[in-house]
Amino acid sequence: MIDLYYWPTPNGHKITLLLEELVDAGHALEYAIKPVDIGAGSQFEPAFLAISPNNKMPAIVDHAPADGGAPVSVFESGAILQYLAEKTGLFLPSDLRGRVATLEWLYWQMGGLGPMSGQMGHFNVYAPEPIGYAIDRYGNEVTRLHGVMDKRLARNEFLAGEHFSIADMASYPWIGAYDKLPADFSAFPHLKRWHHAIAARPATARAYAWKDKVNPRAGQPLSEEERRHLFGQSPPRA
Numbered sequence: 001m002i003d004l005y006y007w008p009t010p011n012g013h014k015i016t017l018l019l020e021e022l023v024d025a026g027h028a029l030e031y032a033i034k035p036v037d038i039g040a041g042s043q044f045e046p047a048f049l050a051i052s053p054n055n056k057m058p059a060i061v062d063h064a065p066a067d068g069g070a071p072v073s074v075f076e077s078g079a080i081l082q083y084l085a086e087k088t089g090l091f092l093p094s095d096l097r098g099r100v101a102t103l104e105w106l107y108w109q110m111g112g113l114g115p116m117s118g119q120m121g122h123f124n125v126y127a128p129e130p131i132g133y134a135i136d137r138y139g140n141e142v143t144r145l146h147g148v149m150d151k152r153l154a155r156n157e158f159l160a161g162e163h164f165s166i167a168d169m170a171s172y173p174w175i176g177a178y179d180k181l182p183a184d185f186s187a188f189p190h191l192k193r194w195h196h197a198i199a200a201r202p203a204t205a206r207a208y209a210w211k212d213k214v215n216p217r218a219g220q221p222l223s224e225e226e227r228r229h230l231f232g233q234s235p236p237r238a
Contacts, residue, residue, distance in 0.1 A: 002031040002084075003061040005048060007038050008211035008218060010114065010173035011077040015058045016210050017169040018084055018091065020203035027088045035214050039226035051075060062087070078110040081166040091166045102160040105152075105167035109174065113149075116141045117174045125180050126222070126231065146175075146188050153190035164198075172198045 004019070006012045019031050036042045036057040043055045051073035052059035059075040066087060074083045082103070085092035093099050120138035123131055149171070152159060159167040175195050176183035185192035198204055211218055222230070 001063045002029050003034050003063070004031050005034045005036045005052065005057050005059040005061075006210070006214065007036050007057050008208075008215050009038075009057075010117075010177045011056075012058050013173040013207060013211075014077045014170050015060070015080055015084075016207035017172065017204060018081055018166060020206045021164075021169070021201075022084075022088055022090060023206075024201075024203050025088075025090050027090055029084070029088065033210065033214065037215075039222065039229055041225075041229040043229075060084075076110075078106055078170060081106065081170060085166050091164065091169070093160070093163065093165070098161060098163070102165045102167050105159040105165075106170050109167065109170040113142075113145050113171055113174050116145060117177055121178045121181060122231070125178050126227075143184075146183070146191055149194075150188040150191045153194045158194070168194075168198060172204075 002019070004015055006015065019029060022028055036048060038057065042048060043052070043057060048057075048059070049055060051061060052075040054075060056075070058077055058080060059073060060080050060083075062072045062074070062083075065072040072083075074080050082092065092102055116138055119134070120142045123134040123138060127134075149159070156162065158164050159171060172195065175191070183191075183195070185195070
């Protein structure tokens with residue numbers, strides 16, 4: 001049993017994507033969703049901090065680790081993807097070159113596409129007032145990163161090569177992550193092809209179905225309390 005501490009954000013979707021793909025690959029891992037309402041400050045609760053000290057979701061607890069020992073907790077979405085891929089032997093190639101390519105693009109997403117897309121979304125969608133420099137800075141960088149993906153996907157069906165992998169699962173949720181800021185595929189036909197192919201996978205539909213189940217308020221304006229918890233203010237100290 002895997003406990004998945006989750007909220008329907010791009011990083012949360014990465015893990016449900018993998019868990020649902022494992023079902024279709026015939027290697028299902030039983031999992032239970034443990035909602036972490038980040039708008040209500042649940043990420044600051046001591047029980048959650050014990051498994052995710054950076055007060056970010058997702059995180060998992062594996063109650064049946066490969067070594068047969070005590071449960072293993074893992075935080076950081078990229079580390080979780082790698083852990084579960086290694087546990088099951090799926091979506092992370094075992095050959096040297098395939099593994100290197102997959103991890104390159106996984107870490108590329110963790111260090112670039114995710115953070116830059118998140119900042120673009122913040123300054124375009126959530127910031128209390130427009131800041132032109134920030135909007136241009138992050139918008140231009142995300143466009144550059146989309147171009148990097150497009151060039152890669154012009155030569156390969158998927159980011160790591162010809163096989164769908166955790167690198168694709170990590171990157172997919174960050175393309176067009178904000179309803180008010182849809183992805184512009186006009187200059188990136190290969191990225192568009194890749195994105196549409198992943199959207200059409202049955203596992204993707206099931207992974208994203210958790211959004212409305214867990215957070216029926218998704219898409220509604222944020223309250224002041226939600227803004228306080230989400231946007232970098234320190235939680236109350238005991």
